[in-house]
Amino acid sequence: MNAERAVEALVERVDGGETVDCDGLSVEAGPEGYRLELPELERTGLSTEELRRTLSAFGEYATNWRYWDRVGGAGTARRAFLRWCERAPVPGEATPGESDPEPLAVPDRYDALAEGIDREWGQLLLTTTLAENGDRRYDLRHVEDAGAAVEDLDTYDEPREARELTTFDEDGRYRPLKTAPTLVPGWVFPSPSATELVSAVGFFYPATVENWHREREGELDVDHWIDTAERQTGIYDVIDELPREAVDWMAEACCVDSQCLRRREWEYDSEDPIDAPGGEGPFPCREPCSLVIAAARSWAIDESEESHTWEVELTRGERNQIEEIVDAVAEGRTEEIREADVGEGANRYRARYLRAKRFGGEDDGDEGGEGFGDLVE
Amino acid sequence: MQALVIAAHGSHLNPGAARPTYAHADTVRDTGAFDEVREAFWKEEPHFREVIRTLESDEVYVVPLFISEGYFTEQVIPRELRLSEWDPDRWDSEGTDADWATLEAEGKTIHYCGPVGTHDAMTDVIVRRAESVTDDPDVGKGVGLAVVGHGTERNENSAKAVEYHADRIRNRGRFDEVEALFMDEEPEVDDVTDYFESDDVVVVPLFVADGYHTQEDIPEDMGLTEDYREGWEVPAEVEEHRIWYAGAVGTEALMAEVILERAADAGADIENAIDRVKRATAEMADADDRGSRAEAGD
Known part of the structure; x- marks a missing residue:
């Protein structure tokens, strides 16, 4: 990995009087030379050349600093989320829903990034990998498309195009709830920038990143x-x-x-x-x-309506069938019940038969009035 | 940093309701005038309630994509945005002259603007809509224009906004006749031909998005078609008049300009974005006209 540019930028930064402090790396300039701290290493009184050499030997720390320095956004949800994506330490507490693996220190994180670090966010799969110069590359797709080749998916570049992907489910029905588990697969944002990645996630699942961040910070404003x-x-x-x-x-x-x-x-x-x-x-x-x-x-x-007792004549099987119909509708299974599967209580013919026999037939549109049951006074 | 929030109604049922909001938001995004642009909704996501926290900007301009000043702009949006210091008197409006109010919410400065529908620039959008539906950039001479609104059902300001723009267009003298018509009060859009002598009448509904009212009710009520599902001609012959029915004014690309005007009035620094939107949407309108004549009314 080429850390030269990162090392130069870092030296320039501390020469400007700033202390660099990032993920275990700490560097500052003083009258007696530079002070450099890394986990299990501390050097003081370094010359510029010694600082360069030592930093180059620990190039991962230098490129890691440079990347996060350019991401910027100290304290923002955006930065916290991007760091979470690559299992970097994130301020605050892991949220109850995060089966959070431990955050990784820079060397382990770089090893993992070389392979790609996967994170799931609802039905989204976010993969972070390392670019040659220590920058990050991202890939955003549906969890069901894990492992699919980019060429086999529809590719998108503009985060706002995510709005189109969230509008309909696989059956073409409108999705008024963005976080319903019905997001269609088959697409990929193959190389969004960090900003574009967060923006796209915001179009798929609006405000989830910001509320997750607040929750981590102990500042989630729940309205009961x-x-x-x-x-x-x-x-x-x-x-x-x-x-x-x-x-x-x-x-x-x-x-x-x-x-x-x-x-x-x-x-x-x-x-x-x-x-x-x-x-x-x-x-x-x-x-x-x-x-x-x-x-x-x-x-x-x-x-606001009162309950009444109704007298209804049904066989035991018919009573069970009504339960089956309610279950099928509640589970959204009606579409998958086959035309001729008359063993299913929620089969269309079975339901039509029940309606003909007990609910006053096809023309009885009065929602359970005359056709079905008698009120017990 | 400054952000723009376009606050719209949205729908749980109709996937098309948010489309104009998205389109106008994208037009504004493409100008680069704001660091952040967000759509926010009452019925979709991000909800009004959640939108402010998605912004990193400290200065936020909120423009309601609503036609009139009333329940949504005066109660629902300010409440859901947590504008605790809000009071409708802050707009000092008689129903059509809301400007903006500067308030605080979630640690940010919120410039809460009046709705697009009562801004003066909306008058130009109605005229632009008439130009695009007739494919005539000089439409006016020998032509009547009907601006159609919902009427008073829940809010008297709804009719005021329609009358306001109708008056302004009438005073320009461009069209031979200009009338404000309504769905649920006199003068009713059902009798559109009774109110015009001109053979050609352009009908522009002052609605934010196409939906049940603009695509089902009004076309049937005016007699453009027996059944909205079969569509209608543009123009359609009704009682010896030619009715050029434009559909919701809110789908006109130039609406993005009104959004920018609202934010600029409230102090947003948008440089020449308004001119750029005017040019860009005029090009869009030309391209649309060439492409859509055959399918008008679908």
């Missing part, structure tokens, strides 16, 4: 359900009337990993946790999203 609900106005004014137990059902319906890759950190309120798994992902969800708010309005209206 009841605070968010009470803040709403207009047609969403009603959602704070959603009963307590319905908030559990809502979170189970919408916020688990099978539906959204954000890790739910909001609860009913700060002292009343929600009884549904929050998820395992690296990036947090800090308040109920707009989809949850919109759905909560429907549920708040539904829940």
Whole structure:
């Protein structure tokens, strides 16, 4: 590796009166010569030539400093994220969802970078490798495309093009929730710059990097359900009337990993946790999203109705079939149930038969009124 | 560093709702006038709530991509952006003259601008829209122009914005006739031909994005088509008038200029970006016209 330019830049920097301090390397100029510190090495009173020589012998530290110096952005989420991508030490605490391998010191990190360091961010796979001059190269693709040759994928250069990739799922349906686990594979950003990489991740999963960073810094501003609900106005004014137990059902319906890759950190309120798994992902969800708010309005209206007892005649098999239909819809499986698979309760013919027999047939559009069941007074 | 946030409604159901927002954001990005440009939404992501934290800039200009001053611009957006010092009086507006207010949120300076729809530059976008749909850069003589709005349903300012621009265009004397028409109040767009003597009438809906109203309701109500799914001709013959239906004004490329004007009014340093957008969008309009005549109304 050619560390010459990095060494020159570093000498120039400390000659300007700055102390260089980066990932175990510390250099400063003093009246008695230069002071250089590395893990397990300390030299003082070095001449410029001695400093150059020693730095060149530890060229990885010099190029590492130079790269991160140019990335800049001290204290920003962008810098923290890029460092996390290559397993460099990042300030703050690992988030609950990070199965975080230990950060790597420069020599080990450079060994790993030579092979490429992979990180997963939702359904994104970010790979960092080392360029000849000590710069980093990045590759961003779908986790399912790990190992695929770039030529076999659609290549993208402009981060903003990620918006198009996030708009539809594999069946061509609109994805209103960017962190739904339905991102299409088959594309790659083969060589984004550091800035472009963070920008693209921001288009795929907006604000996840910034909220992850806040969480690491212990500054995530969680807005719990009841605070968010009470803040709403207009047609969403009603959602704070959603009963307590319905908030559990809502979170189970919408916020688990099978539906959204954000890790739910909001609860009913700060002292009343929600009884549904929050998820395992690296990036947090800090308040109920707009989809949850919109759905909560429907549920708040539904829940304002009283329950009644209904008398319905069904065989045991028909009762089980209704459960199967609800399960199939809830799991999004209806499309995969084959036309002639009449063993499946949620098969279309089976459902049409049940409707003909018990729900008043095709023309009964009154949503479970006359056609299905009798009210027990 | 300075950032621009374009705050739009977005949709949970319609993938096209955000397209004009993206297009205008990209036009502004390409000028390089801002260090950062973000789209933010009520129904999409990044949400209004999360957008400020995605910026590294300390100076943030927020421009609502909304037509009128009302519920969204006065309540929802400021609340969700955490503009705790906000009060609608800060705009000192009678309904169409919001300017900007400088506030703080999340440790940044937020210049919260009035919506694009009530900026004077919007008048030019309506005229540009009329030019593009007729493919005539001098359209006006012998032609009527209808500016169409939603009406008062939830907000009286919605009608004010429509009337404001209609008045301004009328005063220029370029079109023979100019009328403000509405979907849910008199004068109604259903009776568009009753309000014009000119044979040719250009109809420009003052909406941010094409959707249910502009692509289904209005074309059917005006009698351009029996069934919106079958499309309509541009121009379409209705009761001995030729109706040139433009679709939502918000899809016009020149909207990016209004966004820049809003930010510049509030103090953003954008140098000559406005001129560059004017030129770039005029070229886009030319190219669009050549490409889209055959499919107009699809």
